[in-house]
Amino acid sequence: MNDFEYLEPATVAEACAMLKRYGGEARPYAGGAYLSIVMKQGLIRPKALVNIKKIQELKGIRFDPSEGFVIGALATHRELETSQLIREKLPILCAVEREVANIRVRNVGTVGGNLASGEPLTDLAQVFLALDARVAISGPSGDRTIPLEELFVDLYQTSLGEEEILTRVIVPPPPPATGIEYIRFSSSSVVDKPCVGVAVRISLNADRKTCGTVRIALGCVAPRPMRAQGAEALLTGHPLSPQLVEQAAAAAAEECSPISDLRGSERFKRGIVRVLVRRAMAVAYDRASHASTLRLRSGQAGSA
Amino acid sequence: MKKQIRLRVNGMDRTVEVAPRTSLLEAVRDQLGLTGAKLGCDMQVCGACTLLLDGKPVSACSFLAVDADGSELTTIEGLAAGDRLHPLQEAFMDCGALQCGYCTSGFILTAKALLDEQPRPSEEQIKDYLGGNFCRCGCYQEIIQAVKKVAGI
Numbered sequence: 001m002n003d004f005e006y007l008e009p010a011t012v013a014e015a016c017a018m019l020k021r022y023g024g025e026a027r028p029y030a031g032g033a034y035l036s037i038v039m040k041q042g043l044i045r046p047k048a049l050v051n052i053k054k055i056q057e058l059k060g061i062r063f064d065p066s067e068g069f070v071i072g073a074l075a076t077h078r079e080l081e082t083s084q085l086i087r088e089k090l091p092i093l094c095a096v097e098r099e100v101a102n103i104r105v106r107n108v109g110t111v112g113g114n115l116a117s118g119e120p121l122t123d124l125a126q127v128f129l130a131l132d133a134r135v136a137i138s139g140p141s142g143d144r145t146i147p148l149e150e151l152f153v154d155l156y157q158t159s160l161g162e163e164e165i166l167t168r169v170i171v172p173p174p175p176p177a178t179g180i181e182y183i184r185f186s187s188s189s190v191v192d193k194p195c196v197g198v199a200v201r202i203s204l205n206a207d208r209k210t211c212g213t214v215r216i217a218l219g220c221v222a223p224r225p226m227r228a229q230g231a232e233a234l235l236t237g238h239p240l241s242p243q244l245v246e247q248a249a250a251a252a253a254e255e256c257s258p259i260s261d262l263r264g265s266e267r268f269k270r271g272i273v274r275v276l277v278r279r280a281m282a283v284a285y286d287r288a289s290h291a292s293t294l295r296l297r298s299g300q301a302g303s304a
Numbered sequence: 305m306k307k308q309i310r311l312r313v314n315g316m317d318r319t320v321e322v323a324p325r326t327s328l329l330e331a332v333r334d335q336l337g338l339t340g341a342k343l344g345c346d347m348q349v350c351g352a353c354t355l356l357l358d359g360k361p362v363s364a365c366s367f368l369a370v371d372a373d374g375s376e377l378t379t380i381e382g383l384a385a386g387d388r389l390h391p392l393q394e395a396f397m398d399c400g401a402l403q404c405g406y407c408t409s410g411f412i413l414t415a416k417a418l419l420d421e422q423p424r425p426s427e428e429q430i431k432d433y434l435g436g437n438f439c440r441c442g443c444y445q446e447i448i449q450a451v452k453k454v455a456g457i
């Protein structure tokens with residue numbers, strides 16, 4: 001690992017100013033789970049690391065009535081996994097987190113770092129995409145909030161400027177009668193990075209039969225996490241039928257662009273996408289239908 | 305430029321001087337002389353370098369020592385009380401949960417963190433929590449047995 005300056009700003013504004021001072025030669029440092037590896041391998045050699053871990057405003061997980069669920073960039077995988085609020089209101093996120101990496105990486109790795117690294121073999125992005133999450137970003141020229149989809153550009157490339165900090169992930173409360181499922185497939189050990197990850201979210205229309213909003217998010221099978229919009233469109237406005245599920249699963253497998261590597265061939269991964277979309281869709285639809293009856297009985301929000 | 309950091313290691317206050325790129329594992333092994341934690345894969349996969357930072361397992365090979373400033377650190381050397389071994393250490397011996405021993409310190413510290421969080425975990429929970437520690441001698445059955453023994457399940 002190269003030598004570098006180590007800086008510890010107390011506020012986001014200070015952090016952005018430090019990044020600016022190094023003109024692209026400094027990197028924000030959160031958990032370091034990703035940075036430590038790429039720096040040891042000499043893939044990046046920053047002049048400075050700006051440790052953002054002491055910045056209070058980047059911490060915590062909370063519900064904000066106007067924004068929805070707000071997950072601070074510094075929330076660790078483990079915090080999300082064990083959050084009482086998330087367990088009650090967005091249990092799918094706890095379920096995903098239980099399968100991320102190992103306990104050590106979950107203790108240090110942050111949600112912000114997971115998304116900002118642009119690493120292709122990850123899990124959270126798929127679920128956040130299916131939930132229409134947005135990310136808030138601060139930089140020397142102000143703040144902006146963008147749909148998560150617009151964060152991802154290419155392998156290890158995001159739309160974050162060199163002087164910008166991702167401050168939080170915002171998940172709008174899912175509509176009533178919503179069901180979501182994420183299925184992670186690993187082709188070697190379960191603690192390996194995923195080979196394919198598929199999230200499906202279905203929000204039913206008021207008739208509680210036809211699909212209103214459908215999200216099919218695929219991970220690890222394109223240079224960036226993606227939505228299979230062609231497949232989504234096939235379902236919107238229709239009740240789920242076995243034929244439609246099969247068509248949508250096939251469309252999703254077509255839309256992605258996996259590469260052959262040690263985790264499987266391109267053909268194999270397309271096959272896995274097809275199977276996982278089919279399975280996740282069935283579970284999501286079932287949960288959506290169940291959420292609607294629950295809601296009718298007890299007036300609870302749709303459980304995602 | 306070197307930086308002085310303060311750590312509470314196994315209950316004792318220590319000060320070390322490190323370069324920003326020094327890993328926590330290097331600081332603990334080379335400067336504090338605590339060599340129980342081992343360097344394995346060097347990429348947070350195998351668990352041989354596990355230390356407890358404020359009670360939580362981390363991969364010391366990939367954690368910057370400067371980032372641990374002000375923290376409490378538990379290493380395998382801190383588990384025994386004088387001559388009396390920690391119950392997990394006793395159980396690992398009784399169950400034959402080690403052969404070469406390279407992974408053992410990581411396994412025992414991870415198991416300690418689990419039992420501190422959850423004194424009576426299910427076998428499933430033990431497997432989940434320890435799933436990120438590798439034993440290339442293949443003592444997994446015995447390791448799980450040892451943890452179950454201490455948990456009394």
Ligand SMILES: Cc1cc2nc3c(=O)[nH]c(=O)nc-3n(C[C@H](O)[C@H](O)[C@H](O)COP(=O)(O)OP(=O)(O)OC[C@H]3O[C@@H](n4cnc5c(N)ncnc54)[C@H](O)[C@@H]3O)c2cc1C
Pocket residue numbers: 027028029030031032033034035036037052073074099100101102105108109110111112113114115116117119121122123124160164165166167191192193194347348349
């Ligand atoms: C062994 C191993 C297994 C893994 N398995 C999985 C898995 O199964 N599923 C999964 O999803 N992920 C997995 N990961 C990835 C892991 O989740 C991420 O590496 C981790 O979350 C990164 O977070 P961090 O805080 O450590 O980031 P860092 O290493 O600190 O930073 C990562 C990158 O993001 C930038 N950055 C960090 N925070 C911000 C911010 N707030 N604003 C702007 N830029 C920022 C940094 O400059 C850097 O470029 C695995 C990683 C390892 C090492």
